[in-house]
Amino acid sequence: MTNIAFNKSRDLFERARKVIPGGVNSPVRYFKPYPFFVESANGSKLFTNDGNVLIDYCLGYGSAFLGHANPKIGAEVKHQIDKGNLFCTPTEKEIQLAETCTKIIPCAEMVRITNTGAEATMHAIRLARAFTNKTKLIKFEGGYHGAFDYVLNKAGSGAATKDYTDGILTESASKTITVPFNDIESIETIISKEENRDDIACIIVEPVLANTGLILPEKEYLNNLRSITKENNIILIFDEVVTGFRLALGGASEFFGIKPDIATFAKALGNGYPISLIAGKREIMSGFAPSGLVYQASTFAGNPISVAAALKTLEILINEKNTIYPKVAITCDKLVAAIKDIIHDKRLDVTLNSIGSMFQLFFSSIPVRDYDSVKSTNIQSFNKLFKVLLEENIFIPPSPFETCFISTLHNEEDIEKTIDAYETALSMVMKS
Ligand SMILES: Cc1ncc(COP(=O)(O)O)c(C=O)c1O
Numbered sequence: 001m002t003n004i005a006f007n008k009s010r011d012l013f014e015r016a017r018k019v020i021p022g023g024v025n026s027p028v029r030y031f032k033p034y035p036f037f038v039e040s041a042n043g044s045k046l047f048t049n050d051g052n053v054l055i056d057y058c059l060g061y062g063s064a065f066l067g068h069a070n071p072k073i074g075a076e077v078k079h080q081i082d083k084g085n086l087f088c089t090p091t092e093k094e095i096q097l098a099e100t101c102t103k104i105i106p107c108a109e110m111v112r113i114t115n116t117g118a119e120a121t122m123h124a125i126r127l128a129r130a131f132t133n134k135t136k137l138i139k140f141e142g143g144y145h146g147a148f149d150y151v152l153n154k155a156g157s158g159a160a161t162k163d164y165t166d167g168i169l170t171e172s173a174s175k176t177i178t179v180p181f182n183d184i185e186s187i188e189t190i191i192s193k194e195e196n197r198d199d200i201a202c203i204i205v206e207p208v209l210a211n212t213g214l215i216l217p218e219k220e221y222l223n224n225l226r227s228i229t230k231e232n233n234i235i236l237i238f239d240e241v242v243t244g245f246r247l248a249l250g251g252a253s254e255f256f257g258i259k260p261d262i263a264t265f266a267k268a269l270g271n272g273y274p275i276s277l278i279a280g281k282r283e284i285m286s287g288f289a290p291s292g293l294v295y296q297a298s299t300f301a302g303n304p305i306s307v308a309a310a311l312k313t314l315e316i317l318i319n320e321k322n323t324i325y326p327k328v329a330i331t332c333d334k335l336v337a338a339i340k341d342i343i344h345d346k347r348l349d350v351t352l353n354s355i356g357s358m359f360q361l362f363f364s365s366i367p368v369r370d371y372d373s374v375k376s377t378n379i380q381s382f383n384k385l386f387k388v389l390l391e392e393n394i395f396i397p398p399s400p401f402e403t404c405f406i407s408t409l410h411n412e413e414d415i416e417k418t419i420d421a422y423e424t425a426l427s428m429v430m431k432s
Pocket residue numbers: 061116117118119121144145146147157206211239240241242266
């Protein structure tokens with residue numbers, strides 16, 4: 001498969017396929033001919049079962065913002081393990097976490113702690129329906145909010161690679177309207193239709209699309225979304241599962257200066273530990289049971305281990321925000337600028353999108369600004385780029401429908417090696 005050997009991974013995948021559907025526990029982890037298996041991770045590196053050391057730009061799909069196996073977070077978790085890992089009674093640390101979030105997340109007057117991104121977005125949507133007493137939702141083509149019925153229409157991430165609609169209730173999917181990103185007129189048209197006018201409960205949006213490659217909101221787009229939703233009594237949900245605590249301490253909401261009604265967070269919140277949350281206005285959030293009638297519940301919600309990890313993560317981000325956010329942006333800019341130089345020198349039809357600590361490259365001569373433009377890029381060339389980068393010990397997510405991430409622990413040596421690898425990979429892609 002590559003210059004570096006993944007023989008042990010190949011054997012492990014053969015074993016996995018016999019007992020795990022498709023050999024993986026989440027479809028994005030599969031790529032042809034087989035994925036590599038990881039034994040451990042540290043900082044910016046993954047250590048595979050084959051003995052390879054890879055510089056990681058996938059980072060648990062954006063989760064490990066403070067680097068893999070961050071020792072400060074690990075120490076806090078170990079300390080909590082000795083004190084017990086699941087009580088299913090309230091704990092003081094949950095209050096601390098919620099209080100901290102209300103200070104840093106612009107829309108957070110109240111917070112409900114959940115486990116996964118999908119759980120957070122699913123309950124945010126239910127909450128919006130209950131609050132508005134309306135049924136429909138608008139999402140964006142290429143937007144990914146988790147693997148559940150309401151939001152898989154034209155979804156991004158792994159769901160963009162095939163027509164994954166089996167088993168989805170058409171009745172629930174029919175309540176979801178998808179629109180192209182960066183096109184405010186299409187939303188105005190949808191909202192003004194007779195059958196929708198009084199029935200759109202919410203618009204859910206990744207403020208920066210990070211599951212259909214990386215697509216930035218054009219000037220005033222999010223502002224316009226905010227105005228339209230306010231004018232039409234529609235709840236605006238920012239799905240900040242990727243952007244939260246990464247783009248800025250207060251997420252995309254702080255970065256762009258726009259306050260949604262509800263926002264959902266996961267990934268960087270626990271630096272890789274399973275935790276997510278829903279934040280929003282008090283009058284809306286009070287709808288959750290037991291204070292309201294929107295039933296949201298989970299055995300593992302607010303478990304002490306994940307809460308300890310999140311509290312430590314946020315403590316680090318709060319204390320070091322003046323260095324962390326500029327540093328990751330500078331690191332990302334340096335890498336992106338160098339790749340752009342290579343593209344320019346080699347006169348390649350390649351486009352690069354980036355913001356903060358995120359970037360993605362597309363084989364396209366036109367700007368990539370929505371789902372259709374990502375679909376029209378050369379995916380075969382991207383797959384080739386992925387393979388050659390892997391041969392050079394660089395791991396990026398294995399699809400153009402994903403985003404590359406930088407952690408606070410990617411250092412100059414990593415970046416230099418990555419620039420060289422992109423130079424080699426781009427030359428080989430163009431030759432093929
Ligand atoms: C923006 C966004 N929302 C929601 C989700 C779903 O999160 P999870 O995989 O934790 O259910 C993801 C996952 O990648 C995501 O990127």
